[in-house]
Structure formats: C-alpha cells, structure tokens
Amino acid sequence: MRLSELKPGEYAIVRDLLGKGPIHQRLLSMGILPGAVIRVVRTSPFGDPVEYEIRGFFISLRKNEASYVEVDKIIPLVSVPPGSRVRVVLVDGGVGFMRNMDSMGISPGQEITVLRGCCPMLVETARGKFSIGRGIAHRIFVR
C-alpha cells in the first residue's frame, strides 16, 4: 500500500520509493528509504498535508509526495493484544540490541505469542517465555 493511505496512529515500514528526480531525492535525504519505520502522527485541518514521525523526528508530507512511498503496514509489539500470535518484521536498534533480542528468539521472521499485554509484556518465543518492558516493546514491530 501507499504511505498516503495510512491513518493517524498507524505504523508502516518502507518497501520502495517510486518516482524520480527531486521528490525521490528529497525523500531519501529525509531518511525515507526501504526499511525505515514511519508512524502517522496527525493530519492537518484540511486533511492534507499529513505529519509523520520517522527516525525520531517529525516531518510533514503532502498526499502527493506520500503517494510515492510504497509501504507495508506493521504494528508495534506494545499494541498487540494478549493471546495473538504474530510474526516479527523488524527489530529497531543497534547491533547489540538486535543480538540481545535474537538471543531471546525475537528477530525478523520469528513467530511469537503475546501472553500478557503491556506493561511489562509477557511473550512466548521459540526460546521460551520472556518479560518485555515498554521501551523495548516499542522497538519491536510485528505483522
């Protein structure tokens, strides 16, 4: 789907950038490139432009520009209801953080089950049951 189709509060991971020239380059230099996580923050009074959060900062894009961004919708682990079984898409952090998560069985492609909601959350992975705090649960994205 396109970034412009998302609603406030939703998350997505960038899959591809369409278009050429200035728009393309401008989006790239703001950090919108494949793999980046985007959150839709709010829409302006007339519905266009829309505010997004990306890599910890906030930008406004017109619908037209946002429609150049191909995305896949994702959900932060923190808002997954108890009892659901989900697949990890992305672990957002440095090498150390990703290694830690991996040692708990949380890495892209793995399936996990949420036993108790936030916070702290209780999840069951292939490696066992783990308790996860809010800060970390915000940095794990699932589908």
Add this chain to the structure above:
Amino acid sequence: MLVALAGNPNTGKSTVFNALTGLKQHVGNWPGVTVEKKEGWMEYNGKRIKVVDLPGTYSLTSYSVEEKVARNFIIEEKPDVIVHVVDASNLERNLYLLAELLDLHPRIVVALNMFDEARRKYEIDVEKMRNLLGLPVVPMVAIKGEGIEELKREIVHGKFNPRGVEYPEDIEKRIKALEEKIREMGLEPARWLAIKTLENDAEVIKKLSDIGARNILHDAEHLRHEIEDIYGDDIESVFASVRYSFAHGLFHEVAAPINVGGANITDMIDHVVTHRYFGIPIFIAIMYLAFQFVFLVAAPFQDAIDFMFNGKDVAGGHIDGLIDISYAWMSSFMPDWLASLINHGMLRGLGAVLTFMPVIMLLFLILSFLEDSGYLARVAFLMDSVMKKMGLEGRGVIPLMLGFGCNVPAVMATRTLKDENERRLSIALNPFIPCGARIQVFAFLSYIFFPENAALVLWSLLMLSILVVFILGYVYSKTLFRGESQPFVLELPPYRMPTMKGVSVHMWEKSEGFVRKAGTIIVGAAAIIWALAALPWGVEYGGEESYIGMLASLLAPVGYALGITPEAIISLFFGFFAKEVVIDVLYVLYGSKDAILAAMTPLQAYSFMLFMLFYTPCVATLATIYNETKSLKFTLFVVVEGFIVASIFAFAAYHIGTLLGVGA
C-alpha cells in the same frame, strides 16, 4: 584561515555562528541567487579567522539552490575547516549529511549542538565517536555558550584523521576506477566527483560534459548500471542506503537510549496548536495579538520620530521640527531652492525612512519569534492546503499576514519561502495587502464619508484585498509564475525557546539592511517628489502650477473616468512616497474636512479608496522589492499590475454605483 559552517536546518547553526563571530558579521546574498549569505570573523589567540555560514541543508544533491550553493562553496573556496553543526538530539538523521561531507572534505569538526536536550534521550559516548570518525567532536549547548571555546580550539588545533564512509566492496571498487580516471584529467576533488558522477548528479555530469570528458561519462554510465544490477535498485537509493547505514551504524555505536516513549512537550503543544478544528483559529488569534502588540508599541515611537522631523501643528500655531529649523538655518547662507531641496525633499525622506523603523523592527521581532520557536513550521502545516491553491506552500501565508502591518518587512519575509518562483509570486501579490498606513487612511475616509457604516466599508476593502490576492495568486500560479512544483517536505522541529540574542540579531540585521539599501532609494525618490511639487521655482508647493499639479490636470480625464478628483490625484502622487500622507495632502489642498466632504460624493470617495487600495506600492516597498529581486523589470511589473487592478476596481465601482444610483 577560512571556516565554513554546514548543517541541517533547525540545528542551531546560526546560534553557533553568532557565538563564534559575535556581532562582527556581514549579511548579503550568494551571487546570482536570493539565498542569504552570512560572513563573520572570529578571533582565537589573536588570530582572525573568517567564518561563512552555509545554507542549512539535509543533503548535498543538485536539486536545490541551497544545496548547490553549499557544496560549490566547499569545492571552489576550499575552506580550511568545515564545522558540521549537528543537532545531537536528532543524531541519526544529522549524520546523513556528515556522510556526504566526508566524501567532500577531510577536515571536519563535528559540533554536537543541543547536547543537553540529547542527554534526555540517550547517552552519547563522545570519545568513541571521535575515535570512530577520526575527527574532533565537540559537545556543546550554543545558546548557553557552552563548548564555544573548545570548538574554537578544535577549529585551530584539531587533529584530522578521517576514516570516511565505507562503501561496500563492489561499489568502492567502481568508485576507485572512476576516481583514477578523473584524477588523470587533473580534476579535483576526484573522489567526490567520481561518487557524484556515479550517482547521476545532474550538475556534475553537466560540468564534465562541458569540458568534453565524454569517456568518463561513458564509463560512469556503465559502472552505474553494474551497481544498479547488483543491488536491484536505482543508483540514488543505493547511495542513500549506504549513507544511512553509516549514520545508523555510527549512531547505535555511540548512543545508548535512556528511555523511549513518555509524554513529550512538543507533541503536547502540537496536539493543541495543530488541532483539526482549533489550529487555524489559534493561528489567527496569535497573529491578531501580535499585531495589537506591534501597533501599540510602534505608534509612540513613530509619532516621536515624526514630531522630531516635521514638528507639529498645535492650536496656537506650529511647533518647529528638525526640518523647519534646519531649513531656516540653511536658507540664511544658500539659495532658497537648494535649502528647500535638502530639507523639504531629502531630510523629509530620511524622516520617512526612520518612521518605518519601529514597525519593521517589531514585525521582524514577531517573525523571528515565530521562526525560532518552531511555530512557523506548524503554520505551514496548517495552511498548506489553502495556500497551495494560490501556488504557494503553507509558509506563504506569513508574508501576506505581515503585509497588513507593513509591506516592507513582508516582502523581506518572503525569504522564508524556499522556492525562487514561489518567492517571486509571493512578492508580486504582497502589495495588494493593505498595510497599516493605508488602513489608517481608509479608516479616516470611511469615517467622514460613511459615518453610519464606516466599519462595514473598511471591512469591504479588507475582504476585497484578500479576494484579489487569492484570485491573482490562483491565476498567476497557472500562468505567469507557473513553475515546476517542488516537493514540499517540511520538518516540524521540536519547540524551542527563542534566544534574545538570536532574535535581536535578526531584527537588527533586517532593519539596518532596510535603512542602508532602501534608504538611499527613498531619499532619492523624496528629492524627485520635491522637484515635481516645488518646480517651477516659486509656485505653491504641490499646487496647480507645480509639475505635480500639471501632471494631475493632464491625468484629469482618466481620473474623471474613475470618479477621482484632480486634488485626489495629487494626493496619490504624494501617497507613492508614504501612503499615510494622503490625508494630510487632501487636507492641505481642500482646506478642511467639510471641503473634502463637499468635493466628493461618497461613491467617488469609495472609488478613490479602491484605487488607493491597489495602485502602486509605496517607494519603500518598491525599493525593497528591487533589493530582494535585483530586477528592474520585476519591480516595474509590480507597479503596472497595481495600476491595472486599481483602475479596474475604481472604474467598475464608480460606474456600477452611478448606474444603480447609490452614494450620489
């Protein structure tokens, strides 16, 4: 020694610049473009070092004027050191530009500004960052002056041993191959040129093809396709990902997050001020209060300056001002006409320039406050949808709003628009917004001609001006000012408290610039108006036998068609000089309020006001327009469009009114 400051917008770059240079700075334009160039001098151990503030950019591509200006400066002027000002609280994104700078220049000092804010989000290991980059890294809080001395020291004594950006082997190999060929041709900086040629950078490719380096371009194209095939993506995305991996990797090596989530002040404020329903009313209320403040504070100063120059008519006669006193003194030893020219012409012009100052300074105070606090970006976000219809981005609303105060700072404020074409469109529309001086005249005339409905008449004029701006904006953006639509990617920076120093430097710069650049033009125009009104020598000043009077009677048929009396035409000539004097001139020519009332029907008065609403902007505004665009043709265009619109409205109002038999 030459130092250049580079960095993203909203990183406190100008605060660092001000802290380094103090007030020893010069503001101008980069050659050929309307992007502001700031230069200054810093001192360290008795050494005088030149500092140039490059435009704030997110990257160094050839897609925007700012980016081209920044990188061409680095290539052509070869600064000894680049200071990369980084917003440490937004480290990852800022490091992207560092990746680009590293390809371009080996001597970079990284200034981690807003370090205090950053520490609330993560712990930064500065020592590790120094080692990984091989560059001096200085944590600082520029608005508090922390870290400035260390930054100066590193600029002068820093050790540079840059590691650079590591490209994946299959890209590095190809960069090297191209780099060698470029170096053989004697072109520098070879590595950067190689990277940019591979990246398909339009400007670099054009440069190479201009000097006939066809084989290099040919090789580059081949290598580019190889890379695109390997990575299965377009070349720009491939290079951007490499740079972001660098930024991402470095960031996670040196920063350990403390806490994620939780309430954040910026988000809380935005929740209210960019609200779907309340956002726009809040914006209008803020602007209303700002204007109240400007006029409340400026009025006494303006009156005082006016009194100082022109004196004052009081019940018992006239209190002499500077002009009267100096005229009396000069005419004792020089020809009367010369004394009159100097005093009634030029000195009066100088007075007019100075009376503009309080309003300009205060409007810039407001503008700097809106800009530095981060609210301006929210206004752009709120208003974008509306402004887009007139071919402007959201920020375009600000110069138009400022126009209600004074068109001079409003025209200067069009610099907040990044796109050259939009800036010109915005300047062309601005004079149609009635400034405070015109509103003052309208209020007065409405009151004497329409005592019952004065407010309604005034409102009709204001609404009409907004309508005209809107329609003209729509039409212009589709015709005369049709440009390539630029991507509108706007950062919404965290709210920050503006600093007194930043705001006052900005305010001073702008008003001083106005006096210096526009001042001479205005004083010159004052001399011309004087000549028209006072010559041939001996006639009554501005009377029927003066050149102005002759011009007015020549134009009488035109005025007749629009319902405007010859005396009113003369007042419009003087109004070109400063709009508020129209009332004074009418008073002098007619003698009294009752005589004015007897000379014109209410319909004629309304038609006159309509004409005055749109006809040429005052000389100060024109001088500013010329200074901002450096185009005589464009300035002339603004005058002509004004007269056309004014004539259409005055003509229509007068004749439709006559047909309907109203206001006779």
